[in-house]
Amino acid sequence: MTNERIRTMAFWATTILGPASFVMGGVLILSGSPEATAGLLHLGYPAYFGLILGVWKLLGALVIVAPGLPRLKEWAYAGFVFDLTAAAASHAAVGDGAGEIAAPLLFLALVLASWALRPAPRTLVDVIAAKPTADANVRVERVPTLSAA
Numbered sequence: 001m002t003n004e005r006i007r008t009m010a011f012w013a014t015t016i017l018g019p020a021s022f023v024m025g026g027v028l029i030l031s032g033s034p035e036a037t038a039g040l041l042h043l044g045y046p047a048y049f050g051l052i053l054g055v056w057k058l059l060g061a062l063v064i065v066a067p068g069l070p071r072l073k074e075w076a077y078a079g080f081v082f083d084l085t086a087a088a089a090s091h092a093a094v095g096d097g098a099g100e101i102a103a104p105l106l107f108l109a110l111v112l113a114s115w116a117l118r119p120a121p122r123t124l125v126d127v128i129a130a131k132p133t134a135d136a137n138v139r140v141e142r143v144p145t146l147s148a149a
Contacts, residue, residue, distance in 0.1 A: 011117035018110025019064040019080055026057035043090040053083070064114070070124040077115045084108040 029050040060076035087104035
């Protein structure tokens with residue numbers, strides 16, 4: 001097996017276990033699951049906050065697994081980092097045990113691994129690369145990206 005194939009398999013494994021798992025959380029929250037609502041209330045958040053979290057979790061997971069959309073993928077990954085670090089901090093703030101604090105951090109590790117293992121077409125590359133040519137002139141290439149324009 002080639003290194004690229006191993007990397008791709010690791011990307012999808014961490015993506016399914018990390019970012020894509022946000023689909024389950026989003027559906028539970030949006031379905032009005034009593035356990036999800038109780039969890040939000042336990043952490044000191046109003047019940048309506050679940051609607052906001054649920055929508056963004058679903059949209060973020062869909063963007064990450066969809067082809068293309070590199071800029072939106074960056075936003076989705078960032079949102080998951082904010083969500084998971086806030087979840088760990090919220091559990092710590094209300095005095096929950098180490099397991100409740102560590103669980104979001106475990107998912108954070110999967111999200112970060114998924115981000116780090118992304119194949120090139122799934123990354124946001126918006127740089128200008130200067131490459132000297134044989135006659136010492138500089139040729140500038142702009143790597144195309146999706147823009148909001």
